[in-house]
Amino acid sequence: MQGFDTKKNIGQRRLVVGAHYGMRDWLAQRLTGILMAVFTIVLLVSFLSGQNFTYEGWAGLFARQWFKLFTAVTFFGMFYHVWVGIRDIWMDYIKSVGLRLTLQSLTVLWLLACAAWTVQILWSV
Amino acid sequence: MSEAVREAQKKGRPVIRNVDFGDITYRGYYKQPPSAIVSILHRVSGAGLFLFLPFLLYLFQQSLLSEDTFKHFAGVVSHPLSKIIILGLSWAYLHHFTAGIRHLFMDNHIALDKDDSQKTARWVLTISLALTVLVALKLFGVF
Numbered sequence: 001m002q003g004f005d006t007k008k009n010i011g012q013r014r015l016v017v018g019a020h021y022g023m024r025d026w027l028a029q030r031l032t033g034i035l036m037a038v039f040t041i042v043l044l045v046s047f048l049s050g051q052n053f054t055y056e057g058w059a060g061l062f063a064r065q066w067f068k069l070f071t072a073v074t075f076f077g078m079f080y081h082v083w084v085g086i087r088d089i090w091m092d093y094i095k096s097v098g099l100r101l102t103l104q105s106l107t108v109l110w111l112l113a114c115a116a117w118t119v120q121i122l123w124s125v
Numbered sequence: 126m127s128e129a130v131r132e133a134q135k136k137g138r139p140v141i142r143n144v145d146f147g148d149i150t151y152r153g154y155y156k157q158p159p160s161a162i163v164s165i166l167h168r169v170s171g172a173g174l175f176l177f178l179p180f181l182l183y184l185f186q187q188s189l190l191s192e193d194t195f196k197h198f199a200g201v202v203s204h205p206l207s208k209i210i211i212l213g214l215s216w217a218y219l220h221h222f223t224a225g226i227r228h229l230f231m232d233n234h235i236a237l238d239k240d241d242s243q244k245t246a247r248w249v250l251t252i253s254l255a256l257t258v259l260v261a262l263k264l265f266g267v268f
Contacts, residue, residue, distance in 0.1 A: 120186075
């Protein structure tokens with residue numbers, strides 16, 4: 001663990017979980033949330049400042065390399081955000097460990113597939 | 126139970142017990158404050174968006190792949206059933222978005238106390254519904 005200091009690991013500073021996963025996912029949920037909010041605003045501004053909703057205009061937006069990468073990174077962030085949220089739902093409501101592990105595993109696999117699908121969609125333009 | 130405890134209960138000491146799903150829904154024993162409504166809707170809207178992810182990615186793909194698939198996309202989207210689903214998903218997105226921004230404020234210790242947090246919860250419900258109405262008007266061709 002980085003920056004781990006046994007002298008600070010006492011009293012109120014005591015680590016109650018080993019892997020810091022609570023803090024990491026809490027922070028990831030915020031950072032990916034902000035990323036998606038920024039993307040939403042950029043997309044809406046580009047879209048609303050354009051003329052009629054045509055294929056040329058829409059595809060032209062996604063044809064640019066920087067916008068492809070921006071969209072891809074936002075979607076990857078979104079899939080991580082979805083993972084944290086859906087995992088919380090499974091942890092809250094699914095009491096059976098076996099079923100919960102199955103659902104969590106399927107969620108990860110499904111989101112990985114969605115990430116691959118996103119790449120395919122973006123790089124087909 | 127001792128006599129003293131029984132005596133205290135007669136004087137109207139609050140009974141603390143587990144609240145089940147029925148208590149907060151059809152039995153109506155507990156009225157949920159705005160913050161609780163925002164909280165559960167944040168979860169419901171997130172879960173809904175997750176379930177409709179394949180539909181959304183499919184529409185996204187159709188809209189970008191080619192001129193022909195774009196026309197197909199426009200056809201799918203103009204179907205009344207699709208419009209209703211898209212409106213529902215728009216609400217889910219807008220609610221999740223506004224409730225998420227409320228979270229970011231609370232993370233920075235803004236509007237944490239009892240009254241303020243109920244006020245911001247009402248704002249979240251109002252703003253997300255107002256924006257959904259705008260989307261509805263656009264979707265059904267009012268403007």
